[in-house]
Amino acid sequence: MILRKMALAAMLGLAAAQPGFTAEFTKGEVTKVDAKQKKITIKHEALENLDMPAMTMVFVVADDAMLEKVKPGQAIEFIADRVNGRITVVEIK
Structure with missing residues (x-):
């Protein structure tokens, strides 16, 4: 019984880590x-990973060097995500 509980706990831990x-x-x-x-304003399509509709909004950037590019x-493709509670541009191509 204990072994079964340990196996279940291990599986749940792995699932949570994914x-x-x-x-x-x-x-x-x-x-x-x-x-x-250290901000950029972008008129963007829907941000599916953040469940946000298309709009124009201000983002902070993860790396100041992004702003030099x-x-x-300019048309861009970017990834935004929550970083320390703030919606942040983490990559631009």
Whole structure:
């Protein structure tokens, strides 16, 4: 009985460790870059991983260097996710 409980606990632990959703790139257009505040405004399609509809919103960036590669009016593909409770752009291509 104890062995069965240990096996069940191990399986539940492994299941919890697996990521539930892998974020995919979302298409968007940069409307503003604020390097001083480390923010970018993007008009984007729905963010499926965050269950958000298409809209224009301000994001913080995970890495300041991302802001050097973009400019207003530029079409991008990006990944946004929650980082420390803030919706953050974690990758741009």
